[in-house]
Amino acid sequence: MNDLNIQAIEAALKRYASAIGHPLYVLASTGSTNDDAREAANEGAPSGTVIVADTQSAGRGRGTHTWHSPSGENVYVSIVLRPKLDTRRVSAASLVVGVCVARVIERRLHERGRERVKLKWPNDVWVDEKKIGGVLIEGRLRGESVQHLVVGVGVNIKTRVFPLELRDKATSLSLLGCEDVDRADVLGELLAEIGRGMLRYEREGLEAFRQELEHKDGLKGKRVKVGDRVGVARGIDGEGCVMVERETGFIEKVSSGELFVLDGEAEGNILARPSKRW
Numbered sequence: 001m002n003d004l005n006i007q008a009i010e011a012a013l014k015r016y017a018s019a020i021g022h023p024l025y026v027l028a029s030t031g032s033t034n035d036d037a038r039e040a041a042n043e044g045a046p047s048g049t050v051i052v053a054d055t056q057s058a059g060r061g062r063g064t065h066t067w068h069s070p071s072g073e074n075v076y077v078s079i080v081l082r083p084k085l086d087t088r089r090v091s092a093a094s095l096v097v098g099v100c101v102a103r104v105i106e107r108r109l110h111e112r113g114r115e116r117v118k119l120k121w122p123n124d125v126w127v128d129e130k131k132i133g134g135v136l137i138e139g140r141l142r143g144e145s146v147q148h149l150v151v152g153v154g155v156n157i158k159t160r161v162f163p164l165e166l167r168d169k170a171t172s173l174s175l176l177g178c179e180d181v182d183r184a185d186v187l188g189e190l191l192a193e194i195g196r197g198m199l200r201y202e203r204e205g206l207e208a209f210r211q212e213l214e215h216k217d218g219l220k221g222k223r224v225k226v227g228d229r230v231g232v233a234r235g236i237d238g239e240g241c242v243m244v245e246r247e248t249g250f251i252e253k254v255s256s257g258e259l260f261v262l263d264g265e266a267e268g269n270i271l272a273r274p275s276k277r278w
C-alpha cells in the first residue's frame, strides 16, 4: 500500500493544522527533492511550497554525502521558505529544524525511550547515536537577506536493512520497534512542526529553543573533531555554534564544518584545564 499519496498527506496537513504544504507536489520518484525545490523557488514558488518524493535517485546530504532513499520506506521532503532572516542566522536554522524533527520522532517513540532522541550538531537527529533523520538547508542569499531557503529533511521510517556502510550508523522507527507507521501522518506532523518552529525562530531567535537544544544536545562532553580542531564539545551557544574545549582549556566556537565524534570517554581526557576562557 502506498501510504504517501496526495490525499493522505493533505488529510494529515489538515489534522496537524500545518501552515506549510501549500502547494504540495508528491512525486513517485525524482533525483533530489532539494534540487526540485530550488528550481521551483527560482521560478517564484511561494513560501510553504512542499515537494515530497517516494524515492530519490540522487538524494543528497551535507558536503559530499548521499542520502539513502529507497522507495516505499521513508520520508524525503523539501520545503521552500522565504523567511525574513538575516543571512547570519541561516546556519542555525538547521538546529531549529532538527529540534522539530526530533520532537516528531519522540512522539512516535513514546515510552520506547523519547529521552534517547538527540541532536548531533549541526544537522543530524540521532537515536542511541545512530542517525534517524537529517536536515539539509540550502538557499539563495542576496546581500544580507535571504531570497529563499530550501529546507530538505529525510527521516528513516521503515528501512530495516541499510547498505553496509550505514549499518552501524543509521536507524529507523521500524528498527526501534515502531511498526506500521503511516508516512503521510509523520509528514503532516513534521511540516506543521517545521512551519511553527521556523516562524518562532524568525520572531524570537534561537533563544526560544535554547533549553531544548541543551537538553537534546547529543555531543555534550564527547571528544570531537571538526576540521583540524580536536576537543570536548561543551554545548551550543546562542548563535548555534558548537563550543569545543581544546586541550589548552580554550573554548573555541565552531560555526560550520563536518564534526566527527572520536572514540573514548571525553571527561578525563583533558589533562590540563587552565582557567582561560573567552
Ligand code: BTN
Pocket (backbone or CB within 6 Å): 031, 032, 033, 034, 035, 056, 058, 059, 060, 061, 062, 065, 067, 075, 076, 077, 078, 123, 124, 133, 134, 135, 136, 152, 153, 154
Ligand atoms: C544530512 O544528513 O546530511 C542531510 C540529509 C538530508 C536528506 C534530505 S532527503 C530530502 C532532501 N533531498 C535531498 O536530496 N536531501 C534532503
